[in-house]
Amino acid sequence: MSKKHNRTPGRRLVAVVMLFYFLAFLLLAVRKSSREGYILSIAVPLMIFLGTNLLPHMFKADRLLLSLSNFLCALGVLILYDTNPAYAYQQAVSYGIGLLSMVICILLVRSVFSWRLLVWPLILISLLLLALPVLWGKETNGAKNWIALGPVSFQPSEVVKLSLVISLAWFMSRRKMIPWLLFSVLCLILLMLQKDLGTALLYYMTALMLYWASAGSMIFTGIGILGGCAAAVYGYNQFSHVRRRVAIWLNPWADFENAGYQLVQGLMAIASGGLFGVGLGLGMPTAIPVYESDFIFAVICEQFGLIFGICVLLMYIALIWRGVSVAMSARRSFHSLLAMGSTVLLGFQTFVIIGGVLKLIPLTGVTMPFVSYGGTSLISSLCLIGFIQGVGSMNESDLEEDTHLAMLG
């Protein structure tokens, strides 16, 4: 068994990645002559090492999935360290917490056998969490989706993602359609009230795709799509902020000093990077508003170039491919849907934000998984990877049992 794990994708690749980050952080640290930079140049490769090499010793984890998610997390820390070191330290801490959370999620998937007892409390807590920002939220970038608990402020919709994936997968595996529908719709309504359209779109797509994947009913999926379109049209006619987003998307240059400013600055950054980028630490990525979160893909393109940006897209594609193959080889319906839901959520979230930055679709403020600044987002993305890994390790154990039984037989 261990032989197989050593084969993909190879320790050598991880070593190259570690070297890349060591040199990149070292370069910036020398340039900024900052002690924290030297610490990061050791700490980040160390975390990559722990994340990709230590974990497979504990569980039968998928190394490619681990390497990809670790590479992307470290990329986020690197970009943030260049643009705003204070964010990078926080992000590095979140990265560490995220790795621990991933382990917890793997353990959770492996050890919980009675999800029924967990799902209902999870749903209650989720709805409460989503309702909190509506009542006491603070507004950032037009959406009221943050709450502050003393010194800690976080985005409930990021945490609820996890319970959404768990509970939707559980309902679908038990064919409990009514609670599935009720929970999805309630979540969507609460998100709409927060004006968090990007996340609402993510939840909607995840719920719809999970439904179709497990039930396969074209009629009800069609009704779901029509319902989504109707909601979109209603939202467009009803809310001025939706209309404004669409107008900016159609022509950001019309009012590039105000409404279209962010998108235009992002496009300028991408254009000035060209194919090969201006180089790490160079360029003016901080000219883009919210460069650290929504627009971090534009920063990547400016510094490393469009070709590297496309490589990042390929990494997400590989991640989706691994997630879907884990889901396909799962033995239990719940596990299979859990892995699928996590994959769809991550993949679609990436498409929505990068599509928005490139002006392919209207911009909705969601984070770029693993890379964007934001503790809640980074941790929840790594938890989703944890779910996929947990399911994957269960598959491996099942397979091992089979061969064991076969040998006995």
Add this chain to the structure above:
Amino acid sequence: MKRQRHRFKMIALFLFALFLLLGLYGVWSVTHYGSRWFSYAGNPRLAAQKENVVEGDILDRHGTVLASTDDGRRIFSSSPQARAAMVHVLGDRNGMIANSVETFQAGYLYGYQSSLSDAVHLLMTPSDVRKGNTVTLTLDAGLNTVLPGFFQLHPLSAGKNGAAVVMNYLTGEVLAMTSLPCFDPDTVTDADIASLDHPFWNRATQALYPPGSTFKIVTSAAAMKAIPDIQSQSFECTGTLPVSETFAVHDFNSVTHGTLSLRDAFRRSCNCVYASLALKLGDDALRSAAESFGFNQNFLFRDLVVYNSSYPVSNRTFDAIAASGYGQSALTATPVHMCLISAAVANGGTMPEPRLIRSVKTASGSQVLSFSTASARRVCSDEIASELSSMMKDVVQGGGSGNLADIPSLDIRGKTGTAESSLNGEKINYAWFTGFNAQPELPVAVCILVENIPDGETGGTVSAPVAKDVFMWLKNNISQVLSSDP
């Protein structure tokens, strides 16, 4: 379970397709729009680069320095005429002229985009001597300098606003381009600017005028494509053509042309015949011909920002369709585009991409960009192009409306136009001449536009004489103009 796996695969494929779309769209939009995004005035990267890098020189096709930097100050040509004549192409000191070489090519001039070896070279050079790239244009400074003067030689065009474009129709190289009123960027005062009519506006590339009768080139092409035996048909012109109860087409000065062939109608620029042709062809056929000639297309030329010409798609009454036949009813085009239409006819139906940059070199002399031609679009077949060319020959050499542009030793062909528009409720007329010399040894297309001409005057009387001066200058300086090496 097997079916479910199949659906999982479908979802994975759906997600892959979305990512593929992202990648393709990203590459497409950056390669098509990247230089436009980058050179936008609001880009803070350019402002920062200006602090560290000495802006590179701009040269004309013979190596004459048009702009250079000395001790942080931008120096244009030493002759005041040259500075004024080229101010719209090159740009002014304050960046008030949009999409000039100084702004649109700022990425090159400040050496922002360079090769890896150049980037290393730049890093090694101390910042006080770091210099941007040298940009060599396709312009001929000699011709460009005298271009505004040709407008002043004739009483009808003297002192008028307008534009002139001269290009090589085989390669698309713009040899000269001017916009009037122009001003000397070195001596201009705020009071001068205030007294001029939109002086920062490059009328050659960014002013949209009704094309008027010059559009008959397009209508003729559409008619020849749709009606093969059109040249043997005859038309009756009674001086007016009632289209509806409220609108009738009139010919200029309400002249009655009598029985005409298409060729005669083109030569004498008969509106009635072209209005009836437009109605016969229908809006769709005429629009599709206009679109293949570049109307309603998003011009994304590499070196020039040219505003998009339009053939309206909505509100098409019979009145509007009839008027479209002779280039009225909300049709608009820039002088550069009308010059390109002549170039396409001269070039056998292939419209070249207009080029303004011959080469870009780094301060150390290595080539960053070298000239390459690319045909912009195929506008009509070879046969139709040669037929149009022969009809345009009649206009100039067969006693047609453009006879004032004729020079016996050259083979000048063209089309005149007198377009009507209203500005602040007042009627205003524009005089057009677009044409070319059909001799292969001087492959040049010219477009002249004069604004606000006196009532009763036409493109043939106002713009054709200016075009003649341009052709005459080209004929006398033929060896100089076409030599390309600095």
